[in-house]
Each structure stands twice: as C-alpha cells, then as structure tokens.
Amino acid sequence: MGRRVLLALAGIGAVLPLLTATGTRAAWTTAGVVDAANSAATSRLVASHSWPGGTCSGSGPADASCTGSLLTTAASSGSTQSVADTFTNSTGGGVGYTQQGQVVSCAPARFANSTTPSDPLLPRNRVTRNVTGPWGGTVAAAFDGSTQYATDVVPTTTGIVAGASYSIGLWFRAAAGSSGGGLLSLNASPVDTTTLGANPSIFLDPNGRVRARLDGAPILVIPVIFSLASPSGRDYRDGAWHQVTLTVARKSLTTDMVLYVDGAVADVQNDGVLLVGTSSDSWWHVGWTDTNGLSGSPVAYFTGRISGVFRILTTLSAASVAALAASSSASSYSSLLAGAQHLWMLGDAVTSTYTGTLPYLGGNGLACSQVRLSWTLGGTAAFALTPLDQLAGVGWRPVTPAAASGSGSSQTLSTGYARIASGYDTDVTGLELVVVLAHRLQLTGSSWALRFDWPAGVVLG
Amino acid sequence: MPRGPRHAAERESGAGGLLVAGAVAAVVLVLGVSGTLGAWTSAIIGNDTNTVATAKAVILAETDGSTTCRSSDQTSNTATCTTINKYGGTTTTLLPGASRTVDVTFTNIGSANGSTFALAPGTCTQSPVAGSGTPAATNLCTAGELTVAVSCSPGATYSAGTAWSDLAYAAAAPPTATRTHTATGSELNAAAQWTCRFTVALSAGAVIASQNITVSQPLTWTLGV
Numbered sequence: 001m002g003r004r005v006l007l008a009l010a011g012i013g014a015v016l017p018l019l020t021a022t023g024t025r026a027a028w029t030t031a032g033v034v035d036a037a038n039s040a041a042t043s044r045l046v047a048s049h050s051w052p053g054g055t056c057s058g059s060g061p062a063d064a065s066c067t068g069s070l071l072t073t074a075a076s077s078g079s080t081q082s083v084a085d086t087f088t089n090s091t092g093g094g095v096g097y098t099q100q101g102q103v104v105s106c107a108p109a110r111f112a113n114s115t116t117p118s119d120p121l122l123p124r125n126r127v128t129r130n131v132t133g134p135w136g137g138t139v140a141a142a143f144d145g146s147t148q149y150a151t152d153v154v155p156t157t158t159g160i161v162a163g164a165s166y167s168i169g170l171w172f173r174a175a176a177g178s179s180g181g182g183l184l185s186l187n188a189s190p191v192d193t194t195t196l197g198a199n200p201s202i203f204l205d206p207n208g209r210v211r212a213r214l215d216g217a218p219i220l221v222i223p224v225i226f227s228l229a230s231p232s233g234r235d236y237r238d239g240a241w242h243q244v245t246l247t248v249a250r251k252s253l254t255t256d257m258v259l260y261v262d263g264a265v266a267d268v269q270n271d272g273v274l275l276v277g278t279s280s281d282s283w284w285h286v287g288w289t290d291t292n293g294l295s296g297s298p299v300a301y302f303t304g305r306i307s308g309v310f311r312i313l314t315t316l317s318a319a320s321v322a323a324l325a326a327s328s329s330a331s332s333y334s335s336l337l338a339g340a341q342h343l344w345m346l347g348d349a350v351t352s353t354y355t356g357t358l359p360y361l362g363g364n365g366l367a368c369s370q371v372r373l374s375w376t377l378g379g380t381a382a383f384a385l386t387p388l389d390q391l392a393g394v395g396w397r398p399v400t401p402a403a404a405s406g407s408g409s410s411q412t413l414s415t416g417y418a419r420i421a422s423g424y425d426t427d428v429t430g431l432e433l434v435v436v437l438a439h440r441l442q443l444t445g446s447s448w449a450l451r452f453d454w455p456a457g458v459v460l461g
Numbered sequence: 462m463p464r465g466p467r468h469a470a471e472r473e474s475g476a477g478g479l480l481v482a483g484a485v486a487a488v489v490l491v492l493g494v495s496g497t498l499g500a501w502t503s504a505i506i507g508n509d510t511n512t513v514a515t516a517k518a519v520i521l522a523e524t525d526g527s528t529t530c531r532s533s534d535q536t537s538n539t540a541t542c543t544t545i546n547k548y549g550g551t552t553t554t555l556l557p558g559a560s561r562t563v564d565v566t567f568t569n570i571g572s573a574n575g576s577t578f579a580l581a582p583g584t585c586t587q588s589p590v591a592g593s594g595t596p597a598a599t600n601l602c603t604a605g606e607l608t609v610a611v612s613c614s615p616g617a618t619y620s621a622g623t624a625w626s627d628l629a630y631a632a633a634a635p636p637t638a639t640r641t642h643t644a645t646g647s648e649l650n651a652a653a654q655w656t657c658r659f660t661v662a663l664s665a666g667a668v669i670a671s672q673n674i675t676v677s678q679p680l681t682w683t684l685g686v
C-alpha cells in the first residue's frame with residue numbers, strides 16, 4: 001500500500017515539471033505593460049473682484065454670486081459718485097482676455113402683499129430685513145427710528161378707508177427705553193412728508209403706550225379726533241413682541257372702535273360719530289406716521305421691529321383678535337388673515353422687487369428712471385451715465401468686449417452713479433433700488449467665460 | 462506460468478527504477494520552480510528548462526526619457542506602470558485650443574523577437590462625473606472636445622514619416638478600440654525600439670462646462686512573439 005502511494009507521488013512528480021515549463025513559456029511569449037496613470041485636466045477661469053464694500057472670487061465653470069454691492073451709497077445728488085473695484089485675473093495661462101458688464105435688472109425692493117400682490121410696500125433707506133419675527137424665523141423687518149419706513153404703491157383715500165368697517169393690525173417689538181414711533185398709518189403723501197395728519201394711525205408713544213387716532217365728524221363739519229390708548233402704566237417697550245389690532249365698525253350713524261393689544265381690549269370708543277376722510281390720494285405707511293394732531297407726543301419714525309401688517313375689510317371679533325395674538329406661526333397668522341385686503345408679512349429678502357410703475361411718479365413711472373449709472377472696465381466704458389431703466393436688460397456692454405487684464409494681473413473697474421441731471425422726482429428719495437449687476441471675463445477665441453453677479457446690490461434713489 | 466523469485470526480483474528492480482525517476486522528477490520540479498522565481502528577480506537561470514524559456518522571452522520596456530517600466534517587473538511578465546503619464550498629467554491644465562505631446566519609447570529587452578504590438582485602451586473616467594455640478598459637466602470621455610491622438614514609428618524617436626498605419630488613432634475622444642501592429646522585418650525584434658507619440662488637445666470650441674475636468678484612462682501594451 002505504502003509503495004503504491006510512493007509510486008503515485010513519483011508519477012505526479014514526473015508530470016509537474018512539464019506543466020511548469022509549459023506555463024513559464026507562455027509567460028515569456030508575451031510581455032505587457034499596463035499604464036494605469038494617464039490623465040489630463042482641463043483648465044478653468046479664475047478671477048476676483050475687490051471693492052471697498054467687499055470681495056468676490058470666482059472659479060469656472062460656475063458663475064460667482066457676490067454678496068454686497070458695487071453701489072455702496074445713495075445717489076444723493078446729480079453729481080457722480082463712484083466706487084473703484086480691483087479686478088484680478090488669476091487664470092493660469094491663456095493669451096487674450098476680454099470683459100463686459102451689464103445691468104441685469106433694476107427695480108425697487110419690496111415687501112410683498114400676499115393678498116393684493118399689486119400693492120406691495122416699498123421700503124426706504126435700507127430697512128433691515130429678515131430679522132427674527134414673533135414666531136422665530138426671519139419674518140420681520142427692523143426700522144431705525146431715523147429715516148426708515150415703507151409705503152405701499154397703490155393709493156387709496158382716507159375717505160374710502162373711512163367709508164367701511166375694517167380692522168388693521170400688526171406685530172411690533174420695541175426695546176426698553178426706545179422712542180416708539182409710527183407703526184401703521186394712512187397719510188396723504190407717498191413718502192414721509194408731513195401733511196394734514198394721519199387718518200388712521202397706530203403708533204407707540206414715548207412712554208410705551210399703544211395709541212390709535214382717527215378723524216371723525218358729526219353732522220356738523222367740525223371734525224372730531226378719536227384717540228384710543230392702552231392704559232397708562234403699561235410700557236410695551238419691553239423687547240417682547242406684541243400684537244396690536246384696531247377694529248372699526250361703521251354703523252348707520254355711528255362708529256365703534258376697539259383697540260386691542262396682545263389679544264385683549266386696551267381701549268374702546270363706542271358710538272362715536274362717523275369717521276370721515278378726504279378724497280386725496282393716500283398711502284399706507286409702516287414705520288412712520290404724520291404726527292400732526294397725534295396725542296401722546298409721538299415721534300414719526302418707529303424704532304424696532306414690525307411684522308404681519310394687515311388690513312381686513314371686516315370688524316374682527318374679540319375672539320378673532322385673540323386668535324391672531326395667539327397664533328403660533330407665521331403661516332397660521334397668515335391663514336387667519338386669508339381674506340384680508342392687505343397682508344404684508346415683511347419677511348422678504350432684498351432680491352424681492354417690484355417691477356411695476358409708481359402712480360405718484362411722473363414720466364414712465366419707473367423709479368429706476370431717476371438714477372443714472374456708468375461703468376468703466378479698465379480703460380473702456382461699458383456705458384456712460386445712463387438712467388438705469390434704459391440700461392436694464394439691454395445685455396452685455398460694451399458690445400465689442402473691452403480688453404481685460406491677463407493672467408496674474410489686475411486692473412481697476414469703476415462704477416459711477418448719480419440722480420438724473422434734471423427733473424428728479426423727490427418721491428424716489430430713499431427707495432431701495434435693487435440694481436443687479438453682472439460682469440464677465442472671457443477667454444479670447446473660446447466660449448469660456450466667468451460670470452460674476454451681484455443679485456442684491458442696492459442704491460438708494 | 463508460475464512466477465519465481467526472479468520475477469519478484471525484476472518487479473522490485475522495476476519499482477526501484479520508477480522511484481528513482483520520480484525522485485529525480487521531484488528534484489527537477491523543485492529546481493524548476495526555484496529557478497523560475499530566481500530568474501525574475503536576479504536573472505540567474507539555474508536549470509536547463511528555464512534556460513530554454515529565457516531564450517524565447519520577449520520583455521517590454523517603456524520609457525518617457527526619465528522613468529522606465531518593464532514587463533519583467535512582475536512574475537507574470539505583465540507589469541503595471543504608474544509613473545509614465547501619457548496624457549500629460551494634471552499639473553499643467555489645458556485651455557481651449559491647447560495641446561500637449563508625450564513620447565514614449567519601447568524596447569524589446571528580451572531575447573525573443575516580437576511579431577505583434579498592441580494597444581488596448583481601458584475605460585475612460587472623469588472627475589467630476591459627467592452631468593454633475595452646475596453647469597452640468599461635459600462628458601469629455603465621449604464629447605470629442607478633449608481629443609487623444611496616438612501614432613507610433615520605429616526607432617528611439619518618433620518620426621511621422623515612418624509611422625505605422627495599423628496602430629494609429631486619429632485625434633478623437635479618448636480611444637476605446639484595440640489596435641495591433643504586425644511587425645515588418647525586424648521592427649519588434651529583440652533589442653528593437655519604437656516610439657509612440659500621444660497628442661492630447663482641448664478643442665478651441667470647448668464649452669464652458671468643460672472647465673476643471675480631469676480625465677483618466679489606463680492603457681495596456683502587449684508585445685507578442
């Protein structure tokens with residue numbers, strides 16, 4: 001038995017050398033090299049802008065979205081103001097670069113009206129947006145108590161407003177010791193010009209009392225001023241959010257008025273004479289009121305935050321007002337006001353703009369027609385001082401691209417802006433004109449371009 | 462017929478011879494295996510079998526002038542080379558209209574003559590992946606904006622005038638098909654050299670979305686007897 005095993009092993013040993021030799025020969029008859037590391041990479045355009053208000057870097061193929069604005073101050077006069085911008089081309093290699101600029105769009109910033117979209121509020125003088133609101137989130141705007149306010153676009157009259165029952169209201173937050181100011185008012189001016197007094201007006205007086213003022217008239221023509229106020233001793237300048245609603249119930253011969261704060265009745269004026277108004281165009285103002293005739297010695301401009309401004313053409317019940325004050329979210333608050341005439345939540349980003357015309361402006365009614373812009377790219381003008389409404393949407397300028405700095409070098413670009421030389425309408429003053437600028441670097445002889453956008457650039461009218 | 466002691470002695474004698482033969486074979490087996498491995502690492506051949514094999518070997522060496530890869534670096538006689546980048550690499554990138562050329566020279570450093578030489582392109586890949594990002598990245602492996610041309614000629618330097626027609630790729634998207642050159646005369650003989658030129662280019666018409674893309678592709682060369 002042991003011998004047979006030995007024989008078998010011997011036989012295998014005799015065969016294996018042959019197999020091994022055969023395998024070796026096969027390897028030697030072909031020789032291979034696998035090149036595993038062959039690679040090539042395409043280049044990209046790389047460049048940056050640097051101006052007094054910020055910097056913006058871009059790398060192709062994506063466009064660069066820049067924060068801030070190349071237009072950093074107000075167009076406060078007919079004289080040209082300018083901003084210098086250092087543009088650096090950091091692309092590796094390449095021979096020959098060109099550049100162009102364009103005004104993509106120009107329109108006033110807005111706070112959208114969710115129930116009457118054609119009538120947004122237009123903020124002025126850089127109202128601070130997207131601050132924390134009553135429910136958290138960023139559904140509120142902050143007003144500085146100095147120059148900032150917002151007005152709506154479509155005029156009404158105090159007479160029309162007084163001719164029906166309605167309710168108006170909003171949320172506000174004022175810091176302790178702040179000066180209060182106008183919250184919501186109807187005024188016979190599209191801007192902050194004092195006229196004959198607001199009617200109606202809701203405001204916070206310097207002692208932190210919430211007040212409302214309306215014009216009334218008995219059968220005789222002697223006007224009656226209704227003034228409602230939250231109780232003295234309660235200071236709402238406490239850093240907390242408060243909801244205020246004024247309900248106006250017009251009856252056949254009299255008017256009932258109720259002022260609510262945080263869902264509770266703060267003051268009542270029942271059976272007052274009928275409210276009256278004029279036929280003059282008037283505009284809703286948020287953050288400002290004409291202080292003529294107001295009791296409590298208020299200031300015009302409000303200091304603090306405002307959100308959820310509404311007007312609804314019904315007299316809200318106490319329960320409805322309480323529900324508004326108890327709303328747990330912006331959406332639930334909006335839902336309660338679904339049938340409102342106006343609802344301005346004040347949560348819009350600066351890129352939200354109003355592209356319609358302004359009834360109170362002359363000419364073509366476009367606010368951007370009142371401000372001019374120029375842009376010089378190195379030694380070449382993309383365009384000379386031209387009204388913004390004429391520049392918006394016309395495409396890249398100059399039509400024949402200007403030379404751009406080569407790889408690794410810089411040049412100065414300059415934007416200039418000014419009010420129109422003559423015929424400037426002061427109703428545009430302070431409007432936040434969102435001027436979307438774009439600049440692009442192009443590699444000569446190719447379609448490669450690196451685009452920079454400033455989607456939130458603002459210049460004041 | 463009954464078997465006597467003589468037959469038993471013959472059986473034992475025959476079995477003993479077989480055992481000796483098996484033992485010798487086993488030794489040859491051990492020597493053969495050891496000798497093969499020794500040959501790949503030190504080129505010392507220790508037995509007749511391997512001596513015969515070495516005499517018929519083709520071994521392929523590839524160089525770009527600074528780095529050399531040899532098929533014999535692996536026991537399979539097929540080596541992976543990661544030091545010669547025939548597409549030029551990514552340190553210097555391509556702008557539209559730009560191109561680069563890389564020459565690699567092959568030598569049959571074995572002692573057998575070769576008769577065929579083949580190039581088999583592997584799968585082309587890219588980063589970022591085609592269609593990803595904004596704008597969606599171009600598929601440079603297929604779009605034809607990035608082109609690869611390959612041409613080979615006899616000798617230690619490339620000569621377009623004597624380029625082979627059967628192993629050539631005109632400028633186009635990175636190749637996919639295997640091309641084989643059949644030797645004429647002594648082109649692939651032992652000690653022969655030949656040179657292949659790679660030209661990688663980015664079209665002047667490359668679109669914006671073709672920026673900042675890295676393309677990679679393995680290539681396999683095979684020299685056969």
